[in-house]
Amino acid sequence: MLQEFGSAAYWLETSHRSPKPAVRGHQEFDVGIIGGGFTGLWTAYHLLQAEPGLKVAVIEREIIGFGASGRNGGFAMTLLDMGLDQLLKNFGAQRASAAHRAVAASVTEIGETTAAEGIDCELRHGGLMVVATNRGQLERVERDLAAAQTMGLDGFERMTADEAQTQVHSPTYVGAMFEADCAVLHPAKLAHGLAELVERMGATIYEGTDVTAMTEAPAPRSTASTKVRIDTPGGSVTVDQVVLATNAWAAQTEWFKRKVVPLYTYVIMTEPLSEEQWDSIGWESHCGIEDKRNFVHYYRRTLDGRILWGGNDGVIHYKGRIAPRHDRNDGVMNGLESSFRRTFPQLSNIRFTHHWGGPVGITINFIPMFGTLLDGRLHYGLGYNGHGVAPSHTGGKILRDKVLGVRSDLTDLCFVDSTEPAFPPEPLCWISAELTRRSLLRQDSNFDAGRGSGEMDPLLLRVMRRLG
Template sequence: MTTASLRDAQPSVYWTSRFPVTETEPVPDGTAADLVIVGGGFTGLWAAIQAKQDDPDADVLLLEARHVGHGASGRNGGFVSASLTHGHGHGMARWPGEFDRLVELGRRNLAEIARTVADHGIDADLRLVGKTTFALAPHHLGELAGLAALHERIGDKVTLLDAEAARADVRSPTYLGGLRIHESGGIVDPAALVAGLAGLADRLGVRRYDRSPVVAVRRDGGGIVLRTRSGSVRAGKVLIATNAFPSPLRRIRPWVLPVYDHVLVTEPLSASRWASIGWADRQGVTDNGNQFHYYRPTADGRILWGGYDAVYHFGGRVDPAYEQRDTTHELLARQFFETFPQLEGVRFTHRWGGVIDSTSRFTPIFGTAMGGRVAYAVGYTGLGVASSRFGARVALDLLRDVPSELTELAMVRRRGVPFPPEPVRWPVVALTRHQMIRADANGGRRGAWLRLLDRFGVGFDS
């Protein structure tokens, strides 16, 4: 069944396969701008838009190595979250003193995204329907009960589900319970959002150049010079938004772990197929394992199914060849039918992978370089669709060199712990991943290695 279901799956990204790929010309040699943004994903696009909204007269230039949305921004699951901290549980554990403030900032950030989409007529299928996290093991039930109490404390509308209620919501024999979060996020078509934001940036007067990878950044007198394959660009200030891809600012690289995540999308389901699984609210779904799945419906009636098997390649290599991984796609297909046996016979039409910019603390790191003329916001660890707007705002505030509500946050001022260099990094990541799998199989009990990492507030995730 698994092999047959994948037989006709295209090795391409479902989201972007529906849009013709158009690339602008590379940046001309000798170009100059007030602000140059490196990276054309969500962070770069939000930075460009907000910079022009702050100062319509500013000359803002955006450089992208391929085309906007080529990386994680165009190939993710399309989950939008109000959390800026990789989930409220992690935020409370990591920054208890400013947790309530981070919750409010996250809500404000998501509201601004929704307002931008509505005000500018961006058709991105944004639906703020919350999500459900399902328990697949007995120990997940207690964890979800604790998370429900935290959500209730901050005023979120949530429903704790027993096994019967969970299976009435989305019908799977694997569910032992769940937590329905009715607000605090939803789902979006990420490629459509990228296209909409790129169009908005164009209308605001941002100059964009594709096929312009930045290979070096250096200080030159009172400005910054960026070297691309087509020539040099001079900037007053620079914002780095390369995320999982190797940064031209080398000091960032030890903090970011490129991890490959893989995804499948089914053919459109018939009405009877949908009736067999319920899912009336069509919300996003995850499970509560250390290695978790995420899944959601699409606007045309498919199911996107991804996650679980996060893969790190030695040396932190980023290579298009890693986007197709037969063993992982076959594993995902098998797990899909274990979750929804009533969908036997459904075929997958698309299969792909993409690289996630993970950090040891699961949240972005921020900083400046070259006398404050370069700022960066990288490391969203798989939850950047919404929080990338916040990250862009932080980086712009850092470039202004004036303390703001955001730059004073401990989450912004401190960066956590870098990953060790190779050849140590690969075995450390492999050990951590093995211990996470073991904890999932051992009733959630974390061994000595994971407890040590917890003590220092570091880890590995997708």
């Protein structure tokens, strides 16, 4: 068992910012962004970069970074779909490569913007080592490498078991792939730094403000176009256009209740390692590490010498419920601890000091969804399937173009304005999502036991086809 816990996500404990007041009375803006995570903040940033005079409000129910953006593993990486191989199969070389390149550009731009704007989010651009811990996972690594070649992508390298184990001393690695385009960062420092940046650029941030309804507002006499009224407990905000950036919480709206399922995902964090402990595992660079399970294990170093370890399993609650009591889960925590100790037996005595989790938005085809509703007045970007740190930066640019009515290479990406399949209504939604989760986990265990191939589980594919 873990010996000691932080009361909140480590990131939110180690980054501080005074929240801004809630909406009071009646306010007017050009654009209202709902959700103060990376999607909302990057949208505000890109909009104000493009049009400095725009009146932009960011409206957050809790505090900036309260959602997945303040709680994640901090991997800014290119992952879309289940991996490059699936992305290629689903969209073909040209569209898959355009989507991958757009997110890879975001990994670089997050580094450039934070450096230029003085946001110290502890970003280290050390790449990503994708390790295989069994034959089935190794096949997946090979498929991704082949897909990278077909898509004409640079920056991917095959690593033998010896090379992987020399880099990071885990006896579990049977091979790996290194991808150059990945950075690790302190997510709450990024969210808080971005909030301060967009305020300096002219945005208004409201916190502690629950958006309870959005309705069409009558057009003022001077213009023919209608507006949208955003209702909150303390007042209302009228805007020309709305950006919905609430990710997993979007499942609580009529629009998205069958398009996005909230899945809780969890991490644990060690105490700071001693020098001897670091020597025992090597891992001198700040590369992030991920395996090729369906429910990946992902792990990274922090600047104060800890290891964050996440993944292993996820939890979907009936009717997609999101509640603070789900922010930790003892069963998942124990599974995380066991998998950590299997990977690094030399750290058998390490203590874990933190455990937390949060909801991410899962879509039926495992790629994000961007689009427009309400006759062009509401734009949404959500459903990153648990890896939105870099894609939300790309998403901010897509949403900027949508708000400004600009058609661009970004608004033509494969996950923009597509017709996403829907989950069935409850209770079938929960049952099918749970079946899918179990099927993915079963395939992970089969791989560990040396059974099965690197292809997706046939049962899962049947379930997904039926749902689609």
